Amino acid sequence: MERGLISVDRWAEGSQAYFLTHLHADHTRGLTSAWSRGPLFCSRLSAKLLPSKFPGFDLSLLRVLDVGAWHSLSLLSPSSAADTLVRVMPLDAHHCPGAVMYLFSGHFGSLLYTGDFRWETTSEKANRSRDMLVKALNGSRVNALYLDNTYCNPSYSFPSRRDAAQQVVDIIASHPKHHVIIGIDTLGKEDLLVHIARVLKIKRVQHKGKESGKEHVRVVRAEASVEVNDLIDSTRKGRKCGTVGVSGVYMSRASASRRRRRGAKIMEDISAD
Numbered sequence: 001m002e003r004g005l006i007s008v009d010r011w012a013e014g015s016q017a018y019f020l021t022h023l024h025a026d027h028t029r030g031l032t033s034a035w036s037r038g039p040l041f042c043s044r045l046s047a048k049l050l051p052s053k054f055p056g057f058d059l060s061l062l063r064v065l066d067v068g069a070w071h072s073l074s075l076l077s078p079s080s081a082a083d084t085l086v087r088v089m090p091l092d093a094h095h096c097p098g099a100v101m102y103l104f105s106g107h108f109g110s111l112l113y114t115g116d117f118r119w120e121t122t123s124e125k126a127n128r129s130r131d132m133l134v135k136a137l138n139g140s141r142v143n144a145l146y147l148d149n150t151y152c153n154p155s156y157s158f159p160s161r162r163d164a165a166q167q168v169v170d171i172i173a174s175h176p177k178h179h180v181i182i183g184i185d186t187l188g189k190e191d192l193l194v195h196i197a198r199v200l201k202i203k204r205v206q207h208k209g210k211e212s213g214k215e216h217v218r219v220v221r222a223e224a225s226v227e228v229n230d231l232i233d234s235t236r237k238g239r240k241c242g243t244v245g246v247s248g249v250y251m252s253r254a255s256a257s258r259r260r261r262r263g264a265k266i267m268e269d270i271s272a273d
C-alpha cells in the first residue's frame with residue numbers, strides 16, 4: 001500500500017486515516033491526549049476506554065467501527081491525487097478488551113493487519129472471527145498480511161486462556177484461608193477476573209484508593225465495560241490493592257515486588273492492611 005493513505009498503530013504524521021488495534025502501550029506510542037493529526041478509527045470498546053488512557057482526547061476525532069461490518073472511506077491517492085475507496089472490516093482479535101484486527105480492501109487488493117491476537121482453536125469467539133474473515137474474503141485471498149508474531153515460536157507453549165483461568169480458580173479454591181494477590185498492570189485480565197468472580201461466586205471487588213485512603217467497592221459484572229474502566233482507573237491511579245469477596249486481593253506488580261523484597265509471601269492474609 002502506498003504511503004500517505006492509512007496508518008495502523010502508527011502515529012506519525014502523513015496519513016489520512018489512523019487505525020488503532022488496541023490500547024496496549026506498545027501500540028499507542030506517539031498517541032497522546034493532544035492528538036490532532038486526523039480521524040482515529042477503532043472498535044466501540046476501545047473508543048469507550050480511550051479517554052481513560054488519554055484524558056482530554058478530542059472525541060470528535062474518534063470514528064467507531066463495528067466489528068464484522070464493512071465500512072467505506074473515501075480517501076485521496078497520494079500518488080495520483082485521485083479519489084480512492086478503501087473498505088475496512090474490524091475483526092475481534094480475542095486479545096484484550098476492544099482489540100481488533102483490520103481487513104482492508106481497495107485498489108491495493110486485500111490486506112490483513114492482525115495486531116496482537118489470540119485465535120485459539122478452542123475459543124468460540126475466535127472461531128466466529130475466523131468465519132467472519134473467510135466470509136468477508138468471499139473466496140479470494142489476502143494479498144498482504146501484516147502478522148504480529150509475538151510468541152509465535154514453537155518454543156512458547158502456553159495453556160489455553162480457559163485452562164489458565166481454571167488453574168487460577170483451582171489455586172484460589174484450594175487456599176480458602178488465604179487472600180490471593182493478582183497483579184494488574186494493564187488491560188487484559190478482565191475476563192480472568194470475571195471468570196474468578198463467577199466461578200467462586202464473588203460479587204464484589206474492593207479497591208483501596210490510594211488518594212482517599214478508604215476502600216472503594218466495585219461490582220464485578222460480566223458484560224460491564226464499567227468494570228473494565230474501573231480496573232483501568234485503579235491501575236492508572238496507582239491504587240494498590242482491593243479485595244475480592246473474602247479471598248482475593250488485587251495488587252499492583254510494584255507493590256507485590258515490594259512485599260516480596262520484604263520477605264512476605266505472595267499469598268498471605270493482608271486483611272489487617
Ligand SMILES: [Zn+2]
Binds near residue numbers: 022024096116
Ligand atoms: Zn497487546
